[in-house]
Amino acid sequence: MSTMKITLRDLAKKLGVHPSTVSRVINPKTRHLVGEKVAAQVLAAARDLGYRPNSIAASLRTKRSNLIGVLLPDITNPMFPLILLGIEEALSPAGYTALVVNAGSDYVKQQHIVEQMQGRQIDGLIVASVERDDPLISYCLAQELPVVTVNRSEERGRVSCVVNDDVLSIRLAVDHLVALGHTQIGHVLGPLNVSTSYHRHLGFQTALIAQGLPFDEHMEVESTAYTREAGARACETLLTQFEDVTAVIAGNDLIAIGCLDVFRRRGIACPADISLVGHNDTPLTDVIDPPLTTVRIKQRELGVQSARILLSTIDEPASEPLEVRLKPELVVRASTAPPRRTAHARTAQSRKKKA
The missing domain is CATH 1.10.260 (434 Repressor (Amino-terminal Domain))
Incomplete structure (x- = not known):
């Protein structure tokens, strides 16, 4: 045989x-x-x-393929591998397999990907690329396709989400810098069309006010993407429009590395001249120079819980959407210290070096 x-x-x-x-x-x-x-x-x-x-025969018999689609906004972002590990950790014991696609941020491309996945009879979808007002969610709901968002949420709360507590994240960063003596704190945040950046934007204002510090628009600059290059461009703008800044909070660790690039080009020492806080605690942030103080989010747990909720939604399609917010923690390393120099002192030092 x-x-x-x-x-x-x-x-x-x-x-x-x-x-x-x-x-x-x-x-x-x-x-x-x-x-x-x-x-x-x-x-x-x-x-x-x-x-x-014979998975095809089984899917025809059970109306289940045991395939779950996973859409990522940027597969090169180092935070997503741990989220994927969590997703697989929850799916595998239940007999499910993940189909992972780098979906970017273009809706037409994303819908095309989902349509192709539907052709393979996926049982549900985990979306890490969702925006605050996202037509892809409307499409999935119209198709009666079970969907859960991870790391980000959509504004109308129509589907379950598993996210980090971004308001708490920014508060931890602000409180840490204020405790060190900083009062001139800048924020290089990610794109405001996604929930993570928007909630940190709101949290930044709230945290400053809670500390008795004023908030002004010139203290924040929006990065066009969660990348090193976009972070560097946004940091240049921040330093130009906020000359007295002594500490910067970055939208993620890649943006923070972009800030470090700018500091080096300008001859600004970190943390002697400017302190820096990242976000996510992605791999290798502890070995860059200086090791990065950052807000650690539970990346693997985000994946585990999003997958579990999706499996539950597949079994009970009429269940109410859930919102799960995971608690972050601050990881203090060498990129933050008490403020030592004002902007004028930095400018004078820079002129002295050029002379």
């Missing part, structure tokens, strides 16, 4: 068990219904004989 053509019934006959027993063992969601010894025998025989379940 060719191992390439072995069927579930062939496997059951060889083992002397009913085909339904093999079916339960092969499906991780029903494996617990079979005794451990029999399950182990079935799995060993399936492995030895090269048996592979």
